[in-house]
Amino acid sequence: MTSIHDALFPVLALILIGFAIRRSQFLPDPFWPAAEKLTYFLLMPAMLIHNLAGKQINDLPWRELVLTVGGAVVASAVLVTLWWLANRHMGGPAFTSLFQGAVRFNTFVALALAENLYGRDGLLLAALGAGCMIVLVNVLCVSVFSLAVSNGTGVSLRQLAVDLTRNPLILGCVIGVGVNLLGLKLPVSVDGLLALVGKAAFPVGLMAVGAAYRTGNLGLHWQPVAVSSAVQFLCKPLIAWHLAGTLGLSGMAAGAALLLFSVPTAPSAYILSRQMGGDHDSMATIITVQTCLAFVTLPVTIWLLR
Known part of the structure; x- marks a missing residue:
């Protein structure tokens, strides 16, 4: 139980720190859009390349794991x-x-929990599933933005392809997975640089989420908060559990897969919303509420897994 709270506390604390900094006007308002842009175009892609490149899958049940996480996402x-x-x-x-x-x-919460609960092997399994999910989720989300934020005018397949190929999160995933599949190894200096730059992604992104949050937003955005949270904490774990059983995924691999579908939504959702014309106020509210809810739902999930 302590490991769950230890993994979640830094996330919630950074959101609250961002909220406090914005409310106190310690930093000027123009700082936050610049921080969001830096996170979206540099910090997060660097983090993705570092985490996805060089993972060794060996004899892991990667097919069953990929089918489980991919099926649950879709x-x-x-x-x-x-x-x-x-x-x-x-x-x-x-x-x-x-x-x-x-x-x-x-990703931060899921991988931290996998390592705390299952050790290095669990972390590798969770990272493998996360790598598949990151690419698929970003393709789906960018596609939805291109289609839903078009004011009913529609979007051409060409424009959709352009949005996908220019998305820095997808590019980071493709580069990381490509390095892995080609059997290449990043130079130590390059990998060290990516690791150092990527470490700033979560703190800056989470504080930007907190800075964007406004008291009273929950009442304005209760419907997307309620529906998304129901899917996130109830439907997705049940779907993943059913797929894992159907595909014969069990033990630590099944536990790692279910962890990926039991955590709150990602802070990167807010950055993408700001950059692609979404409703960033409701997105910040969803991220904050789900992170708080996870303190209640995750202990139940872990207890069921054990």
């Missing part, structure tokens, strides 16, 4: 899209927040 995306089609009173920008809140996952 199923959750279909679920929230069907809900939106049945509730079209919600605008496109607000739907992008709901979509990210239901589909994305907090």
